[in-house]
Amino acid sequence: MGRQNFKPGTLHAPLPAVMATVGDMENSNIITVAWTGILSSDPPRTYISVRPSRHSHKMLTDTAEFVINLTTERLAYATDYAGIYTGAKVDKFEKLGLGKIESSVVKAPTIAESPLALECKVFDVLHFGTHDVFMADIVNVSCDDSLLDANGKICLERAGLMAYSHGEYFALGEKIGKFGFSAAKETKRAASLVKSPKPTSAKKADDKNGEKERENAHVPFYEKYVKGSKGRTPCRKKGTKKGK
Numbered sequence: 001m002g003r004q005n006f007k008p009g010t011l012h013a014p015l016p017a018v019m020a021t022v023g024d025m026e027n028s029n030i031i032t033v034a035w036t037g038i039l040s041s042d043p044p045r046t047y048i049s050v051r052p053s054r055h056s057h058k059m060l061t062d063t064a065e066f067v068i069n070l071t072t073e074r075l076a077y078a079t080d081y082a083g084i085y086t087g088a089k090v091d092k093f094e095k096l097g098l099g100k101i102e103s104s105v106v107k108a109p110t111i112a113e114s115p116l117a118l119e120c121k122v123f124d125v126l127h128f129g130t131h132d133v134f135m136a137d138i139v140n141v142s143c144d145d146s147l148l149d150a151n152g153k154i155c156l157e158r159a160g161l162m163a164y165s166h167g168e169y170f171a172l173g174e175k176i177g178k179f180g181f182s183a184a185k186e187t188k189r190a191a192s193l194v195k196s197p198k199p200t201s202a203k204k205a206d207d208k209n210g211e212k213e214r215e216n217a218h219v220p221f222y223e224k225y226v227k228g229s230k231g232r233t234p235c236r237k238k239g240t241k242k243g244k
């Protein structure tokens with residue numbers, strides 16, 4: 001099997017498709033943005049990339065504030081709608097029946113139905129090609145009570161978040177591991193493993209590799225190759241040479 005080359009494009013996936021809110025409580029708008037991400041942890045900084053032709057672009061430029069509202073399966077319709085229709089012609093909050101609540105720090109409202117919102121203040125705008133990048137400090141994070149456990153910890157896995165990939169929306173699948181699990185001690189690694197991937201390659205295992213190989217076909221990479229290794233030992237199968 002080979003690989004085909006394609007002309008340069010924006011096929012980065014999956015991405016979040018967030019609903020960014022701009023303006024203030026009286027005059028607000030929602031724009032769906034997939035070109036977003038994190039710039040820095042400390043200070044916490046993010047960005048949204050917005051075309052100058054968007055109605056929201058002017059509001060962003062005027063106020064230098066926005067809120068990133070994370071989206072869920074339930075918000076999929078609203079997310080798509082807010083990314084198709086312009087606030088120059090329609091009040092998207094009203095049309096979509098979304099609740100508008102006051103944010104804690106910025107004037108731009110928070111969408112009540114969004115499980116988690118990042119309030120942002122723009123510190124710079126960079127102009128690249130088709131989109132302008134509004135880079136911002138995250139000045140507050142608000143989270144719906146329903147996502148907090150008894151200790152006040154945010155359980156985002158309960159939110160039903162969605163992702164955007166190659167023009168389509170997806171519900172997130174099941175958890176397959178947690179941050180750092182590849183470096184955890186084996187017992188902890190096993191505990192953090194929710195479910196092994198399905199044995200898709202089992203049937204294809206070559207007979208000459210024997211029963212053992214077929215048995216192992218569904219064993220995840222780290223169990224197969226890192227088993228017995230300590231700490232952050234590189235994941236290399238015993239006996240193979242570096243670079244192979």
Ligand SMILES: Cc1cc2nc3c(=O)[nH]c(=O)nc-3n(C[C@H](O)[C@H](O)[C@H](O)COP(=O)(O)O)c2cc1C
Nearest residue numbers: 032033034035050051054055056083084085086087
């Ligand atoms: C899934 C999705 C992702 C989008 N991502 C972006 C984006 O990152 N930047 C952007 O400028 N427009 C993006 N758009 C298009 C805008 O959301 C769309 O043009 C919207 O109608 C603009 O609203 P406004 O004119 O009220 O500001 C996206 C649309 C969809 C459906």
